[in-house]
Amino acid sequence: xxxxxxxxxxxxxxxxxxxxxxxxxxxxxxxxxxxxxxxxxxxxxxxxxxxxxxxxxxxxxxxxxxxxxxxxxxxxxxxxxxxxxxxxxxxxxxxxxxxxxxxxxxxxxxxxxxxxxxxxxxxxxxxxxxxxxxxxxxxxxxxxxxxxxxxxxxxxxxxxxxxxxxxxxxxxxxxxxxxxxxxxxxxxxxxxxxxxxxxxxxxxxxxxxxxxxxxxxxxxxxxxxxxxxxxxxxxxxxxxxxxxxxxxxxxxxxxxxxxxxxxxxxxxxxxxxxxxxxxxxxxxxxxxxxxxxxxxxxxxxxxxxxxxxxxxxxxxxxxxxxxxxxxxxxxxxxxxxxxxxxxxxxxxxxxxxxxxxxxxxxxxxxxxxxxxxxxxxxxxxxxxxxxxxxxxxxxxxxxxxxxxxx
Numbered sequence: 001x002x003x004x005x006x007x008x009x010x011x012x013x014x015x016x017x018x019x020x021x022x023x024x025x026x027x028x029x030x031x032x033x034x035x036x037x038x039x040x041x042x043x044x045x046x047x048x049x050x051x052x053x054x055x056x057x058x059x060x061x062x063x064x065x066x067x068x069x070x071x072x073x074x075x076x077x078x079x080x081x082x083x084x085x086x087x088x089x090x091x092x093x094x095x096x097x098x099x100x101x102x103x104x105x106x107x108x109x110x111x112x113x114x115x116x117x118x119x120x121x122x123x124x125x126x127x128x129x130x131x132x133x134x135x136x137x138x139x140x141x142x143x144x145x146x147x148x149x150x151x152x153x154x155x156x157x158x159x160x161x162x163x164x165x166x167x168x169x170x171x172x173x174x175x176x177x178x179x180x181x182x183x184x185x186x187x188x189x190x191x192x193x194x195x196x197x198x199x200x201x202x203x204x205x206x207x208x209x210x211x212x213x214x215x216x217x218x219x220x221x222x223x224x225x226x227x228x229x230x231x232x233x234x235x236x237x238x239x240x241x242x243x244x245x246x247x248x249x250x251x252x253x254x255x256x257x258x259x260x261x262x263x264x265x266x267x268x269x270x271x272x273x274x275x276x277x278x279x280x281x282x283x284x285x286x287x288x289x290x291x292x293x294x295x296x297x298x299x300x301x302x303x304x305x306x307x308x309x310x311x312x313x314x315x316x317x318x319x320x321x322x323x324x325x326x327x328x329x330x331x332x333x334x335x336x337x338x339x340x341x342x343x344x345x346x347x348x349x350x351x352x353x354x355x356x357x358x359x360x361x362x363x364x365x366x367x368x369x370x371x372x373x374x375x376x377x378x379x380x381x382x383x384x385x386x387x388x389x390x391x392x393x394x395x396x397x398x399x400x401x402x403x404x405x406x
Contacts, residue, residue: 037211037213037357038357038358038361039205039208039209039211040201040205040208040353040354040357040358041164041353041354041355041357041358041361042358042361043201043204043205043208044162044163044164044166044167044197044200044201044354044358045162045163045164045358045361045363045364046162046363046364047162047163047200047204048159048160048161048162048163048366049157049158049159049160049161049162049163049166049180049192050159050160050180050189051163051200052163052192052196052197052199052200053159053180053189053190054190054196057189057190058080059084059188059190059191060074060078060080060083060084061083061084061085061086061188062074062083062084062085062086062098062138063085063086063087063088063138064085064086064087064088064095064137064138064139064142065088065137065138065139066137066138067134067135067136067137067138068106068133068134068135068136068137068138068140068141069134069135071083071098071138072103072106072134072273075098075100075103075273076273076274081099081100081177081269081270082097082098082099082100082177082191083097083098083099084096084097084179084188085097085098085138087139093186094154094156094179094181094186094187094188095154096142096154097154097177097179098138099177100269100270100272100273101246101269102141103272103273104242104245104246104269104272105145105150105246106133106134106141107242107272107275107284108239108242108243108246108284109133110132110133110134111239111284152173152175154179155169155173155175155178156178156179156180156181157169157178157179157180157181157192158180158181158182158183158366159180159181159182159183159189160183160366161363161366162363162364162366163197163200164354164358164361164363165363166178166180166192166197167197167350167354167355167358168355168358170192170193170194170197170347170350171347171350171351171355174249176193176194176251176347177191177192177193178191178192178193179191179192180192183366193346194329194345194346194347194349194350195327195329195346197350197354198320198323198324198346198349198350199324201353201354202320202324210317213316214315214316214317215315215317216315216316217312217313217314217315217316218314218315218316218319218333218342218344219312219333219341219342221316221352222352223316223319223344223348223349223352224319224333224342224343224344224345224348225342225343225344225345225348226333226341226342229254229340229342229343230244230248230250230253231253231254231255231256231261231340232244232253232254232255232256232267232288233255233256233257233258233288234255234257234258234264234287234288234289234292235258235287235288235289236287236288237284237285237286237287237288238275238284238285238286238287238288238290238291239284239285241253241267241288241291242272242284245267245268245269245272251268251269251329251330251345252266252267252268252269252329252330252345253266253267253268254266254307254332254340254343255267255288255289255292255307256339256340260337260338260339261339261340262334262337262338262339262340263307263309263332263334263338263339263340264307265292265307266307266330266332267288267291267292268329271291271292274291274294275291275294307332308322308323308326308328308330308331308332309331309332309333309334309338310322310331310332310333310334310344311333311334311335311336312333312334312335312341312342314333316352319331319333319344319349320349323344323346323349329345329346330343330344330345330346331343331344
C-alpha cells in the first residue's frame with residue numbers, strides 16, 4: 001500500500017504558469033461573440049492534466065492478491081472513496097480501481113445470499129451456500145464480476161494530454177475518477193475528478209469574460225436533473241437505497257419528507273462504507289434515517305456529502321459558486337418551501353460548460369514535460385540549445401493561433 005499526503009485545493013497562485021502560447025489563449029478566450037460559448041473548453045484544451053495536479057496528494061494502492069474483506073477494511077479506515085489496484089506479478093502495473101461501488105455490490109450480494117439461505121431453511125428446502133465473497137481475493141472478485149459483465153474497463157489519461165480530453169473521457173465513460181499517468185513511466189500521479197476540473201476552471205476561468213448564460217437559471221439551461229428525480233424517504237429501507245445507488249446510475253440520493261418532499265438530508269455511495277462500522281446495521285435491515293444518524297456522528301466536520309441547496313430560481317453561476325465553495329458533489333434545487341425541484345451535479349456542470357461546447361475542438365498534440373535526457377546531465381551548450389528550441393516552439397504555436405476578432 002502506498003500513501004502520501006492528503007489532497008489539497010488548487011490556488012490561483014500556486015500552479016498554471018502562463019508561457020507565451022497560454023497567454024495568447026487567455027487573450028483569445030476573453031471574448032464575446034463566437035468564442036464566448038466555448039471559452040472554458042478552450043482553456044482546458046490548452047492546459048495539460050499536469051496543470052491540475054495537487055501540490056500534495058493521497059493515493060492508496062492495493063495488490064490484487066489482497067483478500068477482499070481486508071481491502072474493504074482498508075478502504076474504510078483510509079477514509080477514501082477508491083484505491084488503485086496493482087499486480088506484483090507485472091512489476092506493479094496498475095490494473096484497475098476498487099471503489100465504494102464495489103463495496104455496495106458486495107454488501108448487497110452478501111445480504112441477499114443470507115436472505116436466500118434463511119428462506120430455504122424456513123421452508124425446509126435443500127440449498128447450497130455460496131462461497132463467502134469476502135474471502136475472495138480482489139483478483140478473484142474482479143474475475144467474478146467480469147464474468148457477470150459488470151466489470152468496467154480501466155480508463156486512464158496521460159499527464160501531458162489536455163484537460164479537455166480528460167473531461168471528455170469522464171463524460172463518455174460515465175465515470176467519476178480518472179487516473180492520470182506519467183507519460184513515460186506509466187505510473188499513476190494522481191486521480192482527476194469532476195471536482196478537480198471545476199476547481200481549475202474556478203481558479204483560472206474567472207479571467208475570461210462570462211458567457212451570457214451565466215445569468216440564466218440552471219433549469220432554463222437544462223443543467224441537472226429536473227424530471228424523474230430519484231429520492232428516498234427517511235423510512236426507506238437502507239437496502240433499497242443502496243440498490244438504487246448501485247443500479248440506477250446515481251451517486252447520491254436526496255432524502256425528503258414523504259408528504260412535502262422537503263429535502264432533509266443526502267445519502268451518497270460514500271456513506272455506505274460507514275455502515276460497516278455499525279454492528280446493528282450489518283444486515284442492512286435499518287432505515288435510511290437510522291443510517292444517516294450514524295453517518296452524521298461518524299463524519300462530523302466533513303461536508304462533502306452534506307445536503308446543500310440553492311433555489312430553483314437561482315442562476316447557474318450561483319449554483320456553481322455553491323458547488324465550489326461548499327466542496328460538495330451535488331446541490332439540490334428547491335422551491336420556496338424547501339421541496340425538491342432538481343439536482344445539479346458536478347458532472348452536469350462540466351458537461352455543460354466544457355464537453356458539449358468543446359465537442360468540435362481539437363486539442364494540440366501533447367508536449368513532453370520531461371526530455372529523455374536529464375537536464376542535470378547536460379552540458380551548457382546542450383542546455384542552451386534545449387531552451388532555445390523550447391522557446392522557438394512556444395513562439396511558433398502562439399504565432400499560428402487565430403487572431404481574435406473583437
